[in-house]
Amino acid sequence: MLSKVVKEKLVAIVSKENFDDAKTERLVYSYDSTPNLQSMPDAVVSPRNTKEVSEIVKVCNQYKVPIVPRGSGTNLCGGTCPTEGGVVILFKYMNKILDLDEENLTITVQPGVILVDVANAASAKGLFYPPDPGSMKIATIGGTINENAGGLRGLKYGVTRDYVIGLEVVMPNGDIIKTGGKLAKDVAGYDLTRLMVGSEGTLGIITEAILKLIPMPETKKTMLALYQDLEAAAKTVSKIIANKIIPITLEFLDQPTIRVVEDYSKIGLPTDAKAVLLIEQDGSPEVVNRDIEKIIEVCKQEGAVSVQVASTEEEALALAAARRTALSALARLKPTTVLEDATVPRSELAKMVRAINEIAEKYRLQICTFGHAGDGNLHPTCPTDSRNHEEMERVEMAFAEIFEKAVELGGTITGEHGVGVMKAPYLELKLGKEGIAVMKSIKQALDPNNIMNPGKVFAKEDRKRVVITNQGSAFRDDDKNRVVVTQ
Amino acid sequence: MLSKVVKEKLVAIVSKENFDDAKTERLVYSYDSTPNLQSMPDAVVSPRNTKEVSEIVKVCNQYKVPIVPRGSGTNLCGGTCPTEGGVVILFKYMNKILDLDEENLTITVQPGVILVDVANAASAKGLFYPPDPGSMKIATIGGTINENAGGLRGLKYGVTRDYVIGLEVVMPNGDIIKTGGKLAKDVAGYDLTRLMVGSEGTLGIITEAILKLIPMPETKKTMLALYQDLEAAAKTVSKIIANKIIPITLEFLDQPTIRVVEDYSKIGLPTDAKAVLLIEQDGSPEVVNRDIEKIIEVCKQEGAVSVQVASTEEEALALAAARRTALSALARLKPTTVLEDATVPRSELAKMVRAINEIAEKYRLQICTFGHAGDGNLHPTCPTDSRNHEEMERVEMAFAEIFEKAVELGGTITGEHGVGVMKAPYLELKLGKEGIAVMKSIKQALDPNNIMNPGKVFAKEDRKRVVITNQGSAFRDDDKNRVVVTQ
Structure with missing residues (x-):
C-alpha cells in the first residue's frame, strides 16, 4: 500500500482523475500476457507529459516505491507484471506521433502509440518501419523498445534496436536525458540509446523516441515449401542464406503446429507434412522474382515435397496466416500456453529442433515448435494447464533443458x-x-534504490523459473514478495 | 614511471620480450593520428592471448596504473594518446581471423586484425563487411570497434555498431565476459555489446569480436555531379532520399576542397565548380541502373551543371578517388591539419555548410568542407600550423562554434x-x-579505479579543446597531467 503522503504527492502531480488505487483498476494491471503470473500494484497513474513522469519518478525515488512502466502488456516474460507492487505508469495520454520527417526518414513518437499506427503512418508516405512482433496490432511502441521486440522480418531488416536512433528518457533520479537524434551517425559518448533499448524498464522510463524509417520495398512475394523431413527443412534455411539470398521472412512450423493451425484456420495446410517453411522476399520486382526462383530451386534440391508460390495478395495473406495464427491456434488447445523463444545460430537449427522433440518426449509433454528459422529464433510452445502442478513442474524442467541446450549450441x-x-x-x-x-x-549505479521495475531481469534465486504458490486465485495483496498463480 | 613491482609482474605475464619501457619504444606510442597531442606512456606490453590481457588488467587495477588499448592509432580524437601515462597494450599477437562462417554469415576476429583484411576475407567468399573508415587499410578491427568507426557507406549500410554482434571483453577488474553470439536475435540482458562499441577503451578491453557479414552486392555504379551552387547540391541530397533511393555513397566536396584535391591528384575535377557530389549505388544491375537514372534526373532538376557516370571500373575508381584523397590532399597544405566531424540531420546540411563558411570567415581561417552528405556527417577541415599559437586559438574558437551550431541544428x-x-x-x-x-x-561502476583509458571522453575542464603548453617539443615525462605540443 502506498503511504498517504506518496498518494497525495502523486495526485498533486497527475490530478485526481489520473491516479487510481481502486482494487478493480489495480486488478486490471496486475498481469500481462505471461501465463501464470499475477501480482497487484498499489496504484495506477497516467502522466500527461514528460515533466509529470519526471515528478512521479522523483517521488517514487524519494519514498522507494517501485515503478512499472506499462504499454499494452503484451510481453511474454512477465516484464510488466508488478511483482513487487508499487506504481504502474500508463501512457494513455502520451500516445501521439509527433513528427514524420520525410527528409531525414524518421518518425518521432511518444511511448503510448500503437506499433501498427507507426507502421501505417510510415506506409502512408511510402516508408517502412520493419519490426513486426506478433503483438504489433496492440503493443505500444514504448513496450517494443523496452523489450527490443523482434518479429518475422528480423532476418533481413533487424529488430527494434536497429531502428531506435534517439530517445528521451526519465532516469531513476528524475533527470530527463536525450540520446541520439535524427542522425545517421552519432558517436558522442556511450551508446545510451541501445543501453535503454531492451532494458525492460529497469534503467529508466522512455518518454519519447526517434525511429528510423526506410523506403517501402516495391513488391513482395510469398511462398510455402512442405517437407517430409525436418532436417531437410532446416538445411534449406542454411542453403538459402549460403546462396547469398536474405529473404524478408523465413519461418518454420513443425508438424504438431501445422496440424493445430490447420484445425484452427482451415487454410488447406497438408497435415501430413513434417515441416513447413514460409518464405517471403521483398524488393524490386526483378530481384524478388529472381530470388524466389532460386529459393524454389534450393527447396526442391533439399527435398521439399511441394512448393507453392502465392499468385495473388489474398493467397499470400492466407499462406502468411498459417504462421501468424500459430500462437492463437495453439492457445486454444489447453488453458495455459507456455511459449518460449530459445535462439541458436542458424546453422544449429536442426540440432535444436531435434533436441526440443527429445526433451518433450522425455518429460511427456506436447511441445509444438514454430518460429523464425532464418534467425535461429524458435518458439517451442507447450499447451498445458497451470492447475496441474505436477505437469507444470515437468514443463519447467523441460524448458530449463531447452535453454541449456540453446546456450550449449552457441x-x-x-x-x-x-x-x-x-x-x-x-x-x-x-x-x-x-x-x-x-x-x-x-x-x-543508475538506480541505487532499485525502484525501476524491480524483480525483473535479475534473478532472486538461481535456476528456478517462477515461484508458483499454491494459493489459487487469492492475491496476497499485502505481501511484497508476491508471485501468485491465477487458477 | 611504473614501480618495480608492477614492472616485474607485467614481465612475468607477457615475458621479457613483450614488455618494453625503453624511451624509444614509448616515444613511438606517445601519439596517434590526432594533431597536436602527445604524451609518453610508461611501458608498452604485447599480450599473446585473452588470459594475459586479463592478468595485465588485474595488476594495473591493483596498482591503479592507466591502461590504453591501442590498434594502429589512426583515430583523430586523441583516443589512444596515453595522456595520463601508464601501459599501452598492443595486439600484435592477437591478430587472427578465427572463423569465417558462411552459414551464419559471421566472421570472428581478434582485435589486432587489420580492417581491410576482414573485408577481403569476407569478399573472397562473396560476402561484405561494409564499414569503411578512411583508415581502413591500416586501422585494426579492435580500434574501429572502440571508436564505432563509420565511413562512406554509412548511409545505406550503417556503421561498425551495426555489424558487431558478439564480443569477448576483459573488464576493468580482469573479469572476462562474452556478449551476444552468432545470433540474429538476442535480448538476454542489457545490450553490453553496443555499450562497449564506441566506448573508446574506457570500459574494458575487447579481445575478440563476432561480426555480421552480408551478401556482397552484385554490382556498383559511380557518378559525379557538379554544382555552381552549394544549396543546390545540398537540396539534391535530400531529394534523392525523398525519392526513396538510399545510395551506398552520397559524398560532398566544397570548392576549396575540390581545388586542393585537383591540385594534388590531377583527375580533371572542374575547379570552378562550387560543389561536387560523389554518388554510388550498389545492388542488382536492374536496380542500380534504375536508381542511377533517377538520381541523374534529380541532379539535373536541382541544377547540376554536369553529371558524369563512370563507364568503367577504372573511371569509377578515379571519381571515388576525388573523395578518398581529400584528407591527404588537404594535409599537404600546412604543417597541421585539424579535421572534425560535426554531424547534423540530413535536412540541415545546407545550413551547416553555410554556417561553417561564415565561421571560417569570422575567424580568418581556411576551412575546407567535405564529407558524408547523405549522413549529414561533414568534415570541416582546417589546414593550420600548431606553432602559430595565435592562429591555433582562432582554430579552437572556430571549431567550438561549429560544434555549437551542429548541436543547435539537432x-x-x-x-x-x-x-x-x-x-x-x-x-x-x-x-x-x-x-x-x-x-x-x-x-x-565498471571502472572504479579509473584505469581504463583515463582522461578520455570525460572532460577535465569545460569548453576547452585541448591544453596546449608552451614548452615546445620537450616532454614533461614526469608529469601525470601532461598534454604537450609537438613542434
Missing part, C-alpha cells in the same frame, strides 16, 4: 521476448556470473 | 571520430549535464 535463452521474471533465473546460463555482475553494477 | 559534435581527448570538453553540449552524469555513473 545460442541464447531469449531471442526477442526479453528476460523479465520468467527467464531471470536462466540469464546466468548465457552471461555467466561475470556478465551478470557487469549488468548489476550498471543497474545499481 | 546534430552532434562527432558523427564517427569519437570523443577522446579532443571533443571531451564539448560533450556536454550534446548530452547535457544529466547525460554526462549517466555516463559517469556507468564508468565509475
Whole structure:
C-alpha cells in the first residue's frame, strides 16, 4: 500500500482523475500476457507529459516505491507484471506521433502509440518501419523498445534496436536525458540509446523516441515449401542464406503446429507434412522474382515435397496466416500456453529442433515448435494447464533443458521476448556470473534504490523459473514478495 | 614511471620480450593520428592471448596504473594518446581471423586484425563487411570497434555498431565476459555489446569480436555531379532520399576542397565548380541502373551543371578517388591539419555548410568542407600550423562554434571520430549535464579505479579543446597531467 503522503504527492502531480488505487483498476494491471503470473500494484497513474513522469519518478525515488512502466502488456516474460507492487505508469495520454520527417526518414513518437499506427503512418508516405512482433496490432511502441521486440522480418531488416536512433528518457533520479537524434551517425559518448533499448524498464522510463524509417520495398512475394523431413527443412534455411539470398521472412512450423493451425484456420495446410517453411522476399520486382526462383530451386534440391508460390495478395495473406495464427491456434488447445523463444545460430537449427522433440518426449509433454528459422529464433510452445502442478513442474524442467541446450549450441535463452521474471533465473546460463555482475553494477549505479521495475531481469534465486504458490486465485495483496498463480 | 613491482609482474605475464619501457619504444606510442597531442606512456606490453590481457588488467587495477588499448592509432580524437601515462597494450599477437562462417554469415576476429583484411576475407567468399573508415587499410578491427568507426557507406549500410554482434571483453577488474553470439536475435540482458562499441577503451578491453557479414552486392555504379551552387547540391541530397533511393555513397566536396584535391591528384575535377557530389549505388544491375537514372534526373532538376557516370571500373575508381584523397590532399597544405566531424540531420546540411563558411570567415581561417552528405556527417577541415599559437586559438574558437551550431541544428559534435581527448570538453553540449552524469555513473561502476583509458571522453575542464603548453617539443615525462605540443 502506498503511504498517504506518496498518494497525495502523486495526485498533486497527475490530478485526481489520473491516479487510481481502486482494487478493480489495480486488478486490471496486475498481469500481462505471461501465463501464470499475477501480482497487484498499489496504484495506477497516467502522466500527461514528460515533466509529470519526471515528478512521479522523483517521488517514487524519494519514498522507494517501485515503478512499472506499462504499454499494452503484451510481453511474454512477465516484464510488466508488478511483482513487487508499487506504481504502474500508463501512457494513455502520451500516445501521439509527433513528427514524420520525410527528409531525414524518421518518425518521432511518444511511448503510448500503437506499433501498427507507426507502421501505417510510415506506409502512408511510402516508408517502412520493419519490426513486426506478433503483438504489433496492440503493443505500444514504448513496450517494443523496452523489450527490443523482434518479429518475422528480423532476418533481413533487424529488430527494434536497429531502428531506435534517439530517445528521451526519465532516469531513476528524475533527470530527463536525450540520446541520439535524427542522425545517421552519432558517436558522442556511450551508446545510451541501445543501453535503454531492451532494458525492460529497469534503467529508466522512455518518454519519447526517434525511429528510423526506410523506403517501402516495391513488391513482395510469398511462398510455402512442405517437407517430409525436418532436417531437410532446416538445411534449406542454411542453403538459402549460403546462396547469398536474405529473404524478408523465413519461418518454420513443425508438424504438431501445422496440424493445430490447420484445425484452427482451415487454410488447406497438408497435415501430413513434417515441416513447413514460409518464405517471403521483398524488393524490386526483378530481384524478388529472381530470388524466389532460386529459393524454389534450393527447396526442391533439399527435398521439399511441394512448393507453392502465392499468385495473388489474398493467397499470400492466407499462406502468411498459417504462421501468424500459430500462437492463437495453439492457445486454444489447453488453458495455459507456455511459449518460449530459445535462439541458436542458424546453422544449429536442426540440432535444436531435434533436441526440443527429445526433451518433450522425455518429460511427456506436447511441445509444438514454430518460429523464425532464418534467425535461429524458435518458439517451442507447450499447451498445458497451470492447475496441474505436477505437469507444470515437468514443463519447467523441460524448458530449463531447452535453454541449456540453446546456450550449449552457441545460442541464447531469449531471442526477442526479453528476460523479465520468467527467464531471470536462466540469464546466468548465457552471461555467466561475470556478465551478470557487469549488468548489476550498471543497474545499481543508475538506480541505487532499485525502484525501476524491480524483480525483473535479475534473478532472486538461481535456476528456478517462477515461484508458483499454491494459493489459487487469492492475491496476497499485502505481501511484497508476491508471485501468485491465477487458477 | 611504473614501480618495480608492477614492472616485474607485467614481465612475468607477457615475458621479457613483450614488455618494453625503453624511451624509444614509448616515444613511438606517445601519439596517434590526432594533431597536436602527445604524451609518453610508461611501458608498452604485447599480450599473446585473452588470459594475459586479463592478468595485465588485474595488476594495473591493483596498482591503479592507466591502461590504453591501442590498434594502429589512426583515430583523430586523441583516443589512444596515453595522456595520463601508464601501459599501452598492443595486439600484435592477437591478430587472427578465427572463423569465417558462411552459414551464419559471421566472421570472428581478434582485435589486432587489420580492417581491410576482414573485408577481403569476407569478399573472397562473396560476402561484405561494409564499414569503411578512411583508415581502413591500416586501422585494426579492435580500434574501429572502440571508436564505432563509420565511413562512406554509412548511409545505406550503417556503421561498425551495426555489424558487431558478439564480443569477448576483459573488464576493468580482469573479469572476462562474452556478449551476444552468432545470433540474429538476442535480448538476454542489457545490450553490453553496443555499450562497449564506441566506448573508446574506457570500459574494458575487447579481445575478440563476432561480426555480421552480408551478401556482397552484385554490382556498383559511380557518378559525379557538379554544382555552381552549394544549396543546390545540398537540396539534391535530400531529394534523392525523398525519392526513396538510399545510395551506398552520397559524398560532398566544397570548392576549396575540390581545388586542393585537383591540385594534388590531377583527375580533371572542374575547379570552378562550387560543389561536387560523389554518388554510388550498389545492388542488382536492374536496380542500380534504375536508381542511377533517377538520381541523374534529380541532379539535373536541382541544377547540376554536369553529371558524369563512370563507364568503367577504372573511371569509377578515379571519381571515388576525388573523395578518398581529400584528407591527404588537404594535409599537404600546412604543417597541421585539424579535421572534425560535426554531424547534423540530413535536412540541415545546407545550413551547416553555410554556417561553417561564415565561421571560417569570422575567424580568418581556411576551412575546407567535405564529407558524408547523405549522413549529414561533414568534415570541416582546417589546414593550420600548431606553432602559430595565435592562429591555433582562432582554430579552437572556430571549431567550438561549429560544434555549437551542429548541436543547435539537432546534430552532434562527432558523427564517427569519437570523443577522446579532443571533443571531451564539448560533450556536454550534446548530452547535457544529466547525460554526462549517466555516463559517469556507468564508468565509475565498471571502472572504479579509473584505469581504463583515463582522461578520455570525460572532460577535465569545460569548453576547452585541448591544453596546449608552451614548452615546445620537450616532454614533461614526469608529469601525470601532461598534454604537450609537438613542434
